[in-house]
Amino acid sequence: MNLTNDTAPAASPTLAELAARITGVVLTPEDDGYDEERSGYQAGYSHRPSVIVGAASAADVVAAVRYARSHGLLVSVQSTGHGLAAATDGGLLISTRRMDEVRVDAEARTAWAGAGVLCGQVVEEAAPYGLAPVNGSSPGVGVVGFTLGGGLGILGREFGYASDHVRAVELVTADGELRRVSGACEPELFRALLGGGHGLGVVTGLKFGLVPVERVYGGQLVFGADLVDEVLAVYLAWTEDLPDALTSSVGLIAYPDVPAMPPHLRGRYLAHIRIAYTGTAGDGERLVAPLRAVGPRVADTLRDMPYAESHTIHQDPTTPHAYDGDSVLLSGLDADALRAVAALTGPDAPLMTVVQLNHLGGALAQGGGSVGHRDARYLLRLLSPLDGTDVAAARALHAEVRGVPAPWAVGRSVNFLFGDHGDKAADAYEEPVRRRLAEAKATYDPENLFRA
Incomplete structure (x- = not known):
């Protein structure tokens, strides 16, 4: 359904004319606020556009796209900047953060x-x-x-x-x-x-x-370095038979021994099992019993909580920082391979790499749309901070790690590709889906205006 009531102007608007049509802001590199507007959560890569339109409405976006088209400018889009892939140099950036209704x-x-x-x-x-x-x-x-x-x-x-x-x-x-x-x-x-x-x-x-959903039983079980190998083996076996109402992941983090780290994490290597379950707390306690039986926990935060507090389960960082990451969707996995992943990314690794293994299946294996590889059983995610780390070194390590579960690899997940991976993202979709996406691109953006 076409909702646009006006037609595009015959002549290309000037930058001043664009600014007059925008209820948000229009910025160029010389303007105050330009750097703040183009910045996002991903500090490792950032757009440097010729023009930024800080859109406050759909009409602003229409004006921005028409301006870019008439001036031959590529268009990129950013809200929070978490998943920034290819950073642009030039072109027009549409910042949507003001559209927060x-x-x-x-x-x-x-x-x-x-x-x-x-x-x-x-x-x-x-x-x-x-x-x-x-x-x-x-x-x-x-x-x-x-x-x-x-x-x-x-x-x-x-x-x-x-x-x-x-x-x-x-x-x-x-x-x-x-x-x-x-x-x-x-x-x-x-x-x-x-x-x-x-x-x-x-x-x-x-x-x-x-x-x-009003509440969940959730939190983390955190184990020390001496139990990592056993945790990984038990976790894989545990995920073989779980109700769909329980979603989980296991994360491995070798925290750097630096003053910026909280004292209880500094220099430690920990395995974090994250749990979210919509069943009763009593049933949740029974389901996680095999995990607790692995041994003493550094932390055990499992509890019944309002869903509004579910962000405390993973405790994702909130401060913008530089990072690069990759992922691989897997049809299966064994404990030896997962332990090999841990060995490559643990305390003796040449650079810090956060590992997370998500248990998939259940309703994730169903549905339509264009989500790729729904039949995958696990998602392995890799993320390396880039402060003081060369991107090439991070990607070399990620490639080595991805090679370990290669016998089970079916593709990548587009939401967990951080940085410009170019053609590597093509394996995020099966061939029929890739073909449909290419057809949609040819129909709605034949000149590849949005290739940024």
Whole structure:
């Protein structure tokens, strides 16, 4: 559905004319506020555009895309900047952080989120109604970017990917038209956006379903270095037979011995098992008993909690920093391979690499859209801080680590590719999905305006 009421001007607007049409801001490298506007959570890479449009409305996005098209400028988009891939030099950057409207329809169990809305905002708005979005571990991640990449939620095994719950998408395509697409209106574009949506337009808002969740049993079991090998073997065996209502991951972190680290983490190598379960606390206690039986915990934070406090399960960092990362989706895994991954990334590794293994399956294996490799059983994620670390060195280590579970590898996850990986992202989708995405790109952005 085309929502744009006006037509594009015949002549290319000047920068001053663009600024006059924008209710947000227009900035160039000489302007105060330019560096702040282009910055995001990912401090390792940052856009340096010729023009920034800090959009405050869908109309601002329309004007920005039309301006870029008429001047031959590539378009990039940023909300929080968590998943920044290819940093641009030149072109036009649309910053959507001002578009932060959230509307909850409790009766219909749906929400509308503007392009700048954070996942945590929707959790807060939905909680009074006993509802929740399908959100990830970090409340500071943008809803739109998270969802366009599929959106692996902390309750993913029970409710699937965030993109599975989208009812409608509002976006501006490369022709400068504002569209509202759904399963009934331009269904091929809608389908392409759900998991493969980056590069098909500038999404200005999403309507999506909410799930009836008020509380969860969740938290972390943290084990010391002497138990890491056993934890990994027990965790893999434990995930063989779990109810879909329980979603979990195990993380390995060799914390640096530096003054900036909290004293209780400094210089330690720890295994973190994260749990989110919508069943009763009593059932949760029984389910995690085999994990607790591994041995003494450095920390045990499992408890019954309101869903509004579910961000405490993973305790993701909130301070912007530089990082590069890769991922691999796996059809299976054995304990020896996982221990080999730990050996390559542990305290003796040449650089710090955070490892996380997500247990998939359940509802994640179902659904439509363009999410790739739904039949994967695990997701292995690698992330290295770049402060004082060469990107090439980080990627060399990541490649070595990815080689360990190669017999089970089926592809990558687009939401966990950090930095410009170029053609490597192609294996995020099976061939039929890649073909459909290419067809959508050819139809809606034939000149590749959004190739940034």
